[in-house]
Amino acid sequence: MAHQTLLLREEAGVLHITLNRPQVRNALNERMVEELHAVLVDAELRSAVHGQVRAIVLRGAQGHFCAGADLQDMATVRARLGERGHCALTEMNASFGHLCLAYAQTPLAVVAVLEGTVMGGGLGLACVADVAIASPTASFRLPETSLGMVPAQIAPFLVERVGYSQARRLAVTGGRLDARQALALHLVHEVHEDAEMDTALAHVLGDILRCAPGALAATKALMAKARLRSPQSLVQEAAEVFTRAALGPEGTEGTLAFLQKRRPGWVPEPH
Numbered sequence: 001m002a003h004q005t006l007l008l009r010e011e012a013g014v015l016h017i018t019l020n021r022p023q024v025r026n027a028l029n030e031r032m033v034e035e036l037h038a039v040l041v042d043a044e045l046r047s048a049v050h051g052q053v054r055a056i057v058l059r060g061a062q063g064h065f066c067a068g069a070d071l072q073d074m075a076t077v078r079a080r081l082g083e084r085g086h087c088a089l090t091e092m093n094a095s096f097g098h099l100c101l102a103y104a105q106t107p108l109a110v111v112a113v114l115e116g117t118v119m120g121g122g123l124g125l126a127c128v129a130d131v132a133i134a135s136p137t138a139s140f141r142l143p144e145t146s147l148g149m150v151p152a153q154i155a156p157f158l159v160e161r162v163g164y165s166q167a168r169r170l171a172v173t174g175g176r177l178d179a180r181q182a183l184a185l186h187l188v189h190e191v192h193e194d195a196e197m198d199t200a201l202a203h204v205l206g207d208i209l210r211c212a213p214g215a216l217a218a219t220k221a222l223m224a225k226a227r228l229r230s231p232q233s234l235v236q237e238a239a240e241v242f243t244r245a246a247l248g249p250e251g252t253e254g255t256l257a258f259l260q261k262r263r264p265g266w267v268p269e270p271h
Contacts (some may be wrong), residue, residue: 005032006039012268013054014205015043018061025067025117026060030092037099040106047108055109055208058125068120096121097153104128104157107217109208113201114138114188124154127161131204132188134179135197140187142175162187210267212250
């Protein structure tokens with residue numbers, strides 16, 4: 001598939017996805033949403049069949065992560081479809097929601113590298129990443145209410161990331177945060193100087209690749225359920241998940257590698 005809005009690079013089990021519409025600070029249009037979804041589906045398939053992809057890195061081109069929805073693209077859709085504009089906008093917004101959900105629920109590890117503008121839908125993508133690393137240049141905004149709109153698809157993921165009270169505060173104030181403020185709110189997990197970003201990313205990816213891919217996926221799925229269910233309701237299910245992992249090939253290999261004082265088979269050779 002030819003990609004008009006993304007740059008892709010795959011290396012050592014990591015798929016690097018760069019949002020590539022720098023002329024509009026990598027704002028999301030219909031095409032970018034479609035391409036982001038298609039790339040994830042392909043990565044998950046190749047991971048399941050061949051184990052080729054184990055982690056995804058999301059980044060923006062030329063110093064900005066993502067300026068959110070492309071308002072010009074929205075206006076074009078409304079003008080082109082006339083009376084169908086209402087339905088078209090609903091479908092466009094739902095499509096972005098499905099994209100966020102897909103990245104939030106993927107069994108692959110997702111890392112977001114956040115620089116420059118992180119606004120609206122870009123903030124939503126940051127919230128669904130397993131690990132969010134920010135540059136001091138990162139500027140976070142939730143501008144929808146100041147534009148007379150609603151952060152509809154972002155809201156659930158923002159609440160999950162920073163909590164209900166802080167999410168409400170950001171929504172009613174148009175949410176402006178710098179990188180250090182975002183770190184204090186746990187919106188991001190790490191902040192590093194620009195010169196250190198690639199090294200920090202390499203450390204995070206190294207940690208991820210030391211984890212067994214099947215166990216990582218099962219842990220993500222179990223934690224997603226734990227958000228919504230009481231601990232006692234998960235005891236038996238968690239025990240079954242543990243037993244399948246412990247008796248499966250990864251658990252067997254991990255235990256044997258520990259006893260033999262060597263790297264498990266899923267850990268890449270050191271450079």
